[in-house]
Amino acid sequence: MIIGLVNQKGGCGKSTTAAHFAYWLSFNGSVILIDADSQQSSSTWISQLESVKIPTQAILDPEQLFETIDTISDKYDAIVVDGPAGLSEVTKSILDVVDLALVPCQPSGLDLSSSSKILQLLRHRQKVRRGLPLTGLFLSRAVKGTLLLKEATQALGVDPRFPLLKSVIYQRQ
Secondary structure, three states, rough: OOEEEOOOOOOHHHHHHHHHHHHOOOOOOEEEEOOOOOHHHHHHHHOOOOOOOEEEEOOOOHHHHHHHHHHOOOOOEEEEEEOOOOOOOOHHHHHHHHEEEEEEEEEHHHHHHHHHHHHHHHHHHHHHHHOOOEEEEEEEEEEEOOOHHHHHHHHHOOOOOOOOOEEEOOOOO
């Protein structure tokens, strides 16, 4: 399975979630993390783990992303792709190769508005790829019990193509 974390908005939790997701998946099979974000945060975090060794590869070129995933897809049980902020050619390439797109969204008006742009791109890709990538939205960096969290929960997940996942990543205080 190839899983991509994507959103136009930076700072919404893509890299953090990609690193943690790759770590979790490593307990159930072989996994590689592809870091397509120029900041390279997720691959840096993964490389510093001492308890488990997860291979990483930094890829910032859309063609190289296609070629690499095509080459390695049979070698790993899971490939986690950490996408960049923005709607670049790299992001579009990620959506062309992943089976599952996870979209983190912070519960704020700016983030909800920004997320609509990646969802528009996902709608297009799902038409072209006949339903793929499957997509799940989730709230990240949320503060428990706030009106923003309640409103974001109501606003997201109204489109059945983009369900709001039950898991919420809360902001640590």
